[in-house]
Amino acid sequence: MTATTATPPGTDRPGERTGAPDDPFDHDALPSPPGATAALLRSLLAPMKARVVVTTLLLLLQQAAVQAGPLLVAYAIDSAVPAFRRDDLGPLIAVAAGYLLCAAASGGLQYAFFRTSAQVNQDVLLDLRGRIFRHAQALSVDFHERYTSGRLISRSTTDVESLRELLDEGLQELVTVILSFVYISAMLLWLDLGLGAVAVASLVPLYLLVRSYRRRAARVYTQRSTAIAAVIVKFVETMNGIRPVRAFRRESANDADFRVLNHRHERTNGDALLEMARYVVGSRLVANTAVAGMVLWGAYRVAGGTLALGVLAAAVLYLRRLYDPIDRLGMFLNSYQSAAASLEKIAGLLAQTPSVPEPATPRELPALAGEHPGREVVFDGVRFAYRTGGEVLPRFDLTLPAGQTVAVVGSTGAGKSTLAMLLARFYDPSEGRVLLDGVDLRDLAAPELRRGVVMVTQEAFLFSGTVAENIAIGRPEASREEIERAAKAIGAHDFIAALPDGYDTDVRKRGGRISAGQRQLVAFARALLADPAVLILDEATSSLDIPGERAVQRAMATVLRGRTAVVIAHRLSTVEIADRVLVMEHGRIVEDGAPAGLVAGTGRFADLHRAWRDSLA
Numbered sequence: 001m002t003a004t005t006a007t008p009p010g011t012d013r014p015g016e017r018t019g020a021p022d023d024p025f026d027h028d029a030l031p032s033p034p035g036a037t038a039a040l041l042r043s044l045l046a047p048m049k050a051r052v053v054v055t056t057l058l059l060l061l062q063q064a065a066v067q068a069g070p071l072l073v074a075y076a077i078d079s080a081v082p083a084f085r086r087d088d089l090g091p092l093i094a095v096a097a098g099y100l101l102c103a104a105a106s107g108g109l110q111y112a113f114f115r116t117s118a119q120v121n122q123d124v125l126l127d128l129r130g131r132i133f134r135h136a137q138a139l140s141v142d143f144h145e146r147y148t149s150g151r152l153i154s155r156s157t158t159d160v161e162s163l164r165e166l167l168d169e170g171l172q173e174l175v176t177v178i179l180s181f182v183y184i185s186a187m188l189l190w191l192d193l194g195l196g197a198v199a200v201a202s203l204v205p206l207y208l209l210v211r212s213y214r215r216r217a218a219r220v221y222t223q224r225s226t227a228i229a230a231v232i233v234k235f236v237e238t239m240n241g242i243r244p245v246r247a248f249r250r251e252s253a254n255d256a257d258f259r260v261l262n263h264r265h266e267r268t269n270g271d272a273l274l275e276m277a278r279y280v281v282g283s284r285l286v287a288n289t290a291v292a293g294m295v296l297w298g299a300y301r302v303a304g305g306t307l308a309l310g311v312l313a314a315a316v317l318y319l320r321r322l323y324d325p326i327d328r329l330g331m332f333l334n335s336y337q338s339a340a341a342s343l344e345k346i347a348g349l350l351a352q353t354p355s356v357p358e359p360a361t362p363r364e365l366p367a368l369a370g371e372h373p374g375r376e377v378v379f380d381g382v383r384f385a386y387r388t389g390g391e392v393l394p395r396f397d398l399t400l401p402a403g404q405t406v407a408v409v410g411s412t413g414a415g416k417s418t419l420a421m422l423l424a425r426f427y428d429p430s431e432g433r434v435l436l437d438g439v440d441l442r443d444l445a446a447p448e449l450r451r452g453v454v455m456v457t458q459e460a461f462l463f464s465g466t467v468a469e470n471i472a473i474g475r476p477e478a479s480r481e482e483i484e485r486a487a488k489a490i491g492a493h494d495f496i497a498a499l500p501d502g503y504d505t506d507v508r509k510r511g512g513r514i515s516a517g518q519r520q521l522v523a524f525a526r527a528l529l530a531d532p533a534v535l536i537l538d539e540a541t542s543s544l545d546i547p548g549e550r551a552v553q554r555a556m557a558t559v560l561r562g563r564t565a566v567v568i569a570h571r572l573s574t575v576e577i578a579d580r581v582l583v584m585e586h587g588r589i590v591e592d593g594a595p596a597g598l599v600a601g602t603g604r605f606a607d608l609h610r611a612w613r614d615s616l617a
């Protein structure tokens, strides 16, 4: 959203590009660097070079076979018929046989062409969809905060689909049109220079028409693809948030919003059709005028004896064939515009680089010292601001010794989750470093980081699959026994065993029956199984009831032993298992000490604790 305010470099016709500030529909385009679209298309086609050449050759031969027709007609009228009058049947039979041969060859070649080109197209689309998925998944959290899943869906469905249309229908049309133009012009000029010149001259107004259509259609198509994306975004967002929608009776407001977006899409569709209609009518006018002119002039010359009748017949047939593909050229331009707009959006997405990149030369963590599974964490002069908004952490220094359990408390918006996400490397600090046993998180490869730090959050997202599979995400190679042991350790086993299929219950099918607290327990088991050196719990027990939380705490006391743990919680009961408490306000640590000492003191935590005690009484 913020990225759209800048005009991409090299934009001289703002209306023709997505990401242009004057595009009223455009809230989602990413600036794609100049040439990125063409580069993407090239890189998609590069591995198919040989097959592209073969398909072009097939079309070349097929067109030659097709365009021989009128020439055979001219020969029939001017030579074969007179020979037949002299009782010589040979030339007529030759013409008929030649005609059939050409038809058969053209059919066979067309079939071969369809087969090879369909294969190329499928491979290109397969590659592109894969690239979009891989790339989007690799992009950092901050990207996904700006670019919603609705937009990503629109990129990998409608936008890929419009490229499919271009490849399946459009490109073949274009090559056919160009080839037939070349063949037919050559034939016409060869048959009769004068008539050929008329035909070639009529291509000038057609060219101008095509050019103006292209320019106007570009704008309309960009608007259309943005409009359909907006429809999808609204759809996905509403259905994802169906519970709050119901809770706040947002249905009619959403209906109204959706109606506006839907109408906008319909209007852009209408605009596109109108442009197409103008083009078709214009091109037919030019074509028919030229045919009429040629018939008039040709008949005059036939009457005067300077032109053979067969040649005129062939010339008129050719001329009609010359204009025939003009409508199809419009189709091509249609799918081309639509695909270009889509491809540019895809290129813009693919040009995004992760703001949290993988290291070029990863470093390894030192071997764990002794039996302790924990590691030391250091925030070294860290400053951090989200892309939007002011500084959340102003110069932050903190050392957590290996094996320490630290509770972080503080008011809403103090920066606790931000601290956690920096430690889990969802973001990189704007300045300074976060170190794990002395190694900058930025230098750790993904698998090393996964073994190093695991975060459990409030959302406790479950993927489709069984409960066991969801726990096993923590360590895919874990056995069923290990999975159950992890579940037992945090007190999730009983509820899982009570599900219809136990550990093999599909969470999507029974999603409604798994409560928020139960989901948190599954997420906990997943984290325990992962067995990380540093475990971060951000409000991870907030949905549990008091006994449930107690059970998890008891389990945690054993599980966390020796591990470094950061526990963020509003309920102060959680703090009791901590060795150390940090009180955060406005991105700074205002108190730091052992829980007992802080409670006994007169500071912020003592106040919080007193208030909490009172609320329990």
Ligand SMILES: Nc1ncnc2c1ncn2[C@@H]1O[C@H](COP(=O)(O)OP(=O)(O)OP(=O)(O)O)[C@@H](O)[C@H]1O
Pocket (backbone or CB within 6 Å): 145, 386, 387, 388, 389, 392, 410, 411, 412, 413, 414, 415, 416, 417, 418, 419
């Ligand atoms: N993705 C984001 N983009 C921009 N600003 C953000 C983002 N996430 C958080 N903030 C801002 O950063 C500040 C700290 O937020 P943070 O989530 O770290 O607070 P918190 O201490 O975890 O609060 P809570 O107790 O409510 O969970 C807040 O002012 C918040 O508005």
Ligand SMILES: [Mg+2]
Pocket (backbone or CB within 6 Å): 416, 417, 418, 538
């Ligand atoms: Mg938070």
